[in-house]
Amino acid sequence: MKNPVLAYFLLRIALFAGALVILLLIFPADQWILAAIFAAVISFALSILLLRKQRDAMSTHIYERSQRRRDGMTPAGTRDVENDLLDGKDS
Numbered sequence: 001m002k003n004p005v006l007a008y009f010l011l012r013i014a015l016f017a018g019a020l021v022i023l024l025l026i027f028p029a030d031q032w033i034l035a036a037i038f039a040a041v042i043s044f045a046l047s048i049l050l051l052r053k054q055r056d057a058m059s060t061h062i063y064e065r066s067q068r069r070r071d072g073m074t075p076a077g078t079r080d081v082e083n084d085l086l087d088g089k090d091s
Helices: 002-028 029-050 052-073 081-084
Strands: none
Touching: 002 029, 002 052, 029 052
């Protein structure tokens, strides 16, 4: 998958869905909320243990994207005119 954020999100959802299905088979039908809460806790723990590589790829992708956006906002060779004026520097 090209987008690591989407891949990580879908894997987290899949872990939750898998845990929920298993817990719904174990718990009685009237306690589905309790099964959902336990599934959330279990999928959270499993995602920390099993999805380290995907989480690192996602955080790297987000960081690089934010750096590209930041660098694109201030093109090379531009000056900070407002700060120069406040500091009393001539332009």
